[in-house]
Amino acid sequence: MGYGNVSERRRGQPDLGVSVVILALGDAACAAPDAQAADGEWSRARLWLPLVRRVKQPFAGCWALPGGGVRADESLERAAYRALESTTRLHPRYLEQLHAFSGPDRSHGGLPMVTIAHWALVGRAETHDFASDGTVRWFAEDALDSLELAFDHRRIIDHALRRLRTRIEVPSLVARLVGPTFTLRQLHDVVEAVSGQGIDLANFRRKMLASGQLEDTGRKRREGRQRPAAVYRYVAAADPWPYAWEGERLDALDPASRGTGAGEDGVADSADDALSALMPSR
Structure with a gap:
């Protein structure tokens, strides 16, 4: 059934949409010339995401x-896959539903919309070299x-980053960024990029x-000019949820998404406990 005018439409049932947060690990060696980092700094590994x-x-x-x-x-x-294919050419092997974002003010004058946000981690091979x-x-x-992001998309990105942190x-999640085998420096770069903190190697x-x-x-x-480094993998028993990325509901398997100490949208405000297993004290 149609609506007589825009005012009536805004009081009616909202539209349904999807947004996708794609996170990848990158640095100066792999980022395209027109990719943008903070303050021109390229030295350490960091998380990257595509925007339209x-x-x-x-x-x-x-x-x-x-x-x-x-x-x-x-x-x-x-x-969500269709939106990615039409804009970024990315097709992650798995997308996880992140959260539903709603509210009468989030459309900023447009027609009301409920957005079901998804997120995924991709390796460098899937990024098309950050082109x-x-x-x-x-x-x-x-x-x-330094950017003016549309709608409440910064809130959606922050939610995805909190979820990751x-x-x-979880080893199966780390493998999405660094691969099934890795050197200790590569693993260090992942943890440093996700935490946003410098970590003594x-x-x-x-x-x-x-x-x-x-x-x-x-x-x-071989990593740069350094002597060849040993290549490691996680032992199978190290991953408490080895199939977490294969199912439709990771939340049902992962107790980190439940419990007390959660902030806005049910996500923990601090990543200290989750990172403590990987981040050495300094």
């Missing part, structure tokens, strides 16, 4: 998460403060080797 420049009001010219509407003949997940096509650009997570101790190496979570593959990997 809006071409219509509201927020014309501003950066936004990939997203779009949901058709009657498709699932939420398919709508931009003019309307899509990769940004470092710590460069977002409360789960960085020597202390990190000692703690991880003493943790019992890693096994040496017997192979070596």
